[in-house]
Amino acid sequence: MEYVYGAMLLHSAKQPITEEHLKKVVEASGAKFEVGTAKALVASLHGVDIEKAISEAAMPVAVAAPAAHGAPAKKKEEKKEEDTAVAAGLGALFG
Known part of the structure; x- marks a missing residue:
């Protein structure tokens, strides 16, 4: 982490x-x-726009509003899992 x-x-x-x-x-x-460890981190950050990665990681994930007819719960769960996977991927970039 250091x-x-x-x-x-x-x-x-x-x-x-x-x-x-x-x-x-x-x-x-x-x-x-x-x-x-230092070599691995330097290599993994090569070519990465750190400012962009920070702003994307800090950006709150927007949740779609349910449709007027009521959105199925399964689709909401899939969306949350996808958003969580994206956030986790960015977190892995920095450790």
Whole structure:
């Protein structure tokens, strides 16, 4: 988790998210630095628009209003499961 927070801190400070920068942040937090974890995070964030990912993850999910005739409960459940899966996918991006 320190690595994700470190990446977010570097991003907010407008610093490049590199292994060297992550090492400084993680070690400053008192946590043990692991090169493999840092490499994996840096590689997974390469080419990712972090601002967009943050805004999408923070955006509340709109729930469709039921139709005048009454929407079947099954469709509502499927929609909620799909929305949850999307949110979980974005969460996996950062840890």
